[in-house]
Amino acid sequence: MNRNKYFKDILFTIVILLVSTGTSVLLSNRDFLDSNLILIYIFAVVLISIRTNRLNGIIASIASVFIFNFLFTAPRYTFAVADPRYILTLIIMLAVALIITTLTAREKKLAQESRRGETHANVLLNISRTLLTLSGREAICRESLEQLGQILSNGTCIRLNGTEDEEECIAGDPEIQKRRPILHVEIKGSDFSHGFLFLDNNRKQDRSLSDDEKALIQTFVALLSLALDRDLISRKHEDVKVRAEREKLRVMILRSISHDFRTPLAGIAGASTTLLENCQLLDPETQNELLKGIYDEASWLTRLVENILSLSKVQSSTGLISKTPEVLDDILYSAAQKIQKRLNAHKLVIEPPENVFLVPVDAILIEQVIINLLENAINHTQSDSTIILSSKKTARENRDFIEIAVSDNGSGIPEENLAGIFDFFKSSGKPTGKSARGSGLGLGICKAIVEAHGGTISAGNKAEGGAVFQFTLPMDQREDNS
Amino acid sequence: MISPLILIIEDEKPVRNFLGASLKSQHYKVLYGENGSEGISLAASHNPDLILLDLGLPDIDGIDVIMRIREFSTAPILVLSARGEEQEKVEALDLGADDYLGKPFGTPELLARIRAGIRRKHLAKSNGDGNSPVFTLSTLTVDVEKHLVMIEGREIHVTPTEFKLLSVMVRHPGKVLTHTFLLKEVWGSISASETQSLRVYMANLRRKLEIDPANPRFFRTEVGVGYRIIDE
Numbered sequence: 001m002n003r004n005k006y007f008k009d010i011l012f013t014i015v016i017l018l019v020s021t022g023t024s025v026l027l028s029n030r031d032f033l034d035s036n037l038i039l040i041y042i043f044a045v046v047l048i049s050i051r052t053n054r055l056n057g058i059i060a061s062i063a064s065v066f067i068f069n070f071l072f073t074a075p076r077y078t079f080a081v082a083d084p085r086y087i088l089t090l091i092i093m094l095a096v097a098l099i100i101t102t103l104t105a106r107e108k109k110l111a112q113e114s115r116r117g118e119t120h121a122n123v124l125l126n127i128s129r130t131l132l133t134l135s136g137r138e139a140i141c142r143e144s145l146e147q148l149g150q151i152l153s154n155g156t157c158i159r160l161n162g163t164e165d166e167e168e169c170i171a172g173d174p175e176i177q178k179r180r181p182i183l184h185v186e187i188k189g190s191d192f193s194h195g196f197l198f199l200d201n202n203r204k205q206d207r208s209l210s211d212d213e214k215a216l217i218q219t220f221v222a223l224l225s226l227a228l229d230r231d232l233i234s235r236k237h238e239d240v241k242v243r244a245e246r247e248k249l250r251v252m253i254l255r256s257i258s259h260d261f262r263t264p265l266a267g268i269a270g271a272s273t274t275l276l277e278n279c280q281l282l283d284p285e286t287q288n289e290l291l292k293g294i295y296d297e298a299s300w301l302t303r304l305v306e307n308i309l310s311l312s313k314v315q316s317s318t319g320l321i322s323k324t325p326e327v328l329d330d331i332l333y334s335a336a337q338k339i340q341k342r343l344n345a346h347k348l349v350i351e352p353p354e355n356v357f358l359v360p361v362d363a364i365l366i367e368q369v370i371i372n373l374l375e376n377a378i379n380h381t382q383s384d385s386t387i388i389l390s391s392k393k394t395a396r397e398n399r400d401f402i403e404i405a406v407s408d409n410g411s412g413i414p415e416e417n418l419a420g421i422f423d424f425f426k427s428s429g430k431p432t433g434k435s436a437r438g439s440g441l442g443l444g445i446c447k448a449i450v451e452a453h454g455g456t457i458s459a460g461n462k463a464e465g466g467a468v469f470q471f472t473l474p475m476d477q478r479e480d481n482s
Numbered sequence: 483m484i485s486p487l488i489l490i491i492e493d494e495k496p497v498r499n500f501l502g503a504s505l506k507s508q509h510y511k512v513l514y515g516e517n518g519s520e521g522i523s524l525a526a527s528h529n530p531d532l533i534l535l536d537l538g539l540p541d542i543d544g545i546d547v548i549m550r551i552r553e554f555s556t557a558p559i560l561v562l563s564a565r566g567e568e569q570e571k572v573e574a575l576d577l578g579a580d581d582y583l584g585k586p587f588g589t590p591e592l593l594a595r596i597r598a599g600i601r602r603k604h605l606a607k608s609n610g611d612g613n614s615p616v617f618t619l620s621t622l623t624v625d626v627e628k629h630l631v632m633i634e635g636r637e638i639h640v641t642p643t644e645f646k647l648l649s650v651m652v653r654h655p656g657k658v659l660t661h662t663f664l665l666k667e668v669w670g671s672i673s674a675s676e677t678q679s680l681r682v683y684m685a686n687l688r689r690k691l692e693i694d695p696a697n698p699r700f701f702r703t704e705v706g707v708g709y710r711i712i713d714e
Contacts, residue, residue, distance in 0.1 A: 299586075324677075325677075325681065326705075327681045327684065329688065329689075330681070330703040330705065331705060333695050333696055337696075348696070350695070352695070356685040363705045
């Protein structure tokens, strides 16, 4: 209890007693009846009991009896009582004062308890409301602890057990579990235990929990386990959905990859058997042509395999790619270098960012994105076109992004192809010749890689003609694994 | 000059055949090791001028082969590895391999790397400990004693750290220098913040020295591995 309030209470008691004594002295000089004076003292006791605590009330009751006795009963200014009838008066006075004190104190306590009950109910209501809107074990624990802290001054901490797909999770101050908590409550789920809630010693008063605090904690834990159950079920549901979608995608990719593999393999097998069996019959020019065909198909297969490798990296079960801060210039120039051989008469212009920027990326994957976009531009434009690879820093929603764009001055993307251009195997449904081959897989992989980095990718046509593909990459290290 | 002897350690017969055929056409002498242990004993008995090593061998891990060969031989080791094995590549380079070639590769690239490797071997022999104070890389001159960097005789201003970095790199023409190697040589330690600094210094150096960064004359970035100093 706080010292200040204690002294204030005593001061109040003394002042009220002094005031009532003064009034009584004034009144008794004017021949008021003693009963009036007694009532003044009873009134003083009532005031003191309401304003302060029970102890002060009792002290005031006894003090007023003695003061009355000392000042107003004959013989005055002694504690002796001449008239035996006054003894009865004094005893009744004391009894009445004490009863009033007790009643007031009880009333006050009841009022206090009901007020506390109301706040508890409010907080529990708030907790259950908040828990309904939250998802994710950590968020649920963190938020509910915060709300609980409004009514409980004890330190709290929740430890959730690790499950097959989630690690152990601790909310609140983890030190509490080690410091011998005064209470630990199991958070029981529908068919297993979620974990424990730990309560530390009260920071202000070192006392044990009251009954209604214990009841509050039980209700809190029940609410919490309900919320955790609900979260688990909804997450399982989500998981099944994601897995089904992934499976669908995998089947689609496999089917299209086999298709994409078969064509060049047929070319290679055909050309090489022709060379093996009829070598003497073929003129050198035809031989050369067949060999070049084999080389071209093999390089095409190589690029296909590189893309599939990238895809497997992005779509691996962990879904995490290892990002390191890389200088953007390096990636741009390295991609340009690797595409050099395929440029032929195409002109490639590189516009690096104005400053040296470090971007957290998997450099090999981002290089693959740029290579795919450049290759796409080469495949879909006339041989004398200019391709521009540019990059700049932008900001959106208080985050810095790097924007990389590949644009060309070709005929642009037909309107009907724009929607779903990044879908897997958009173009392989109806292969229309060499230029269309492979572009479907390439753009789909670009999208998967960029999104795995927390960025976005888009395609469009420039007002002055030609297509532009651009993607953004966040420049901060924040993880985006929602 | 006698034709250099090249040891090919590769378990896949088609690749071995193709490597052997292209090397023999360039008048190199060729030795084949079909697995790691055979490769190591051939390296010990024949003292080849250069070793081509496939990292994925059936008996011994390619990384171990490098370490065992390095116990007795300083012959340049050119590692053949597939894409997606960047971590292995870096490890191989840090443990003593000189260069790597990503599969699949073309013959011109292979021959260029082999020429560079053999040239480096001779250079190391003629230079002794390689402490000559002036290094030249096509039009770039780095004078370690006078603290001078020049391109076509024109002085280029570089910061002390950039100079240190540059002087480490010009000592290893044609070689792939991993991030770890450069960090150790220039900063003496490998911490995350310094790895970032290294990348920024390299980017700044490139901006200062390369006239057309899309067709670099001095350094090429090997994404995920390090930097290569161009010497052809």
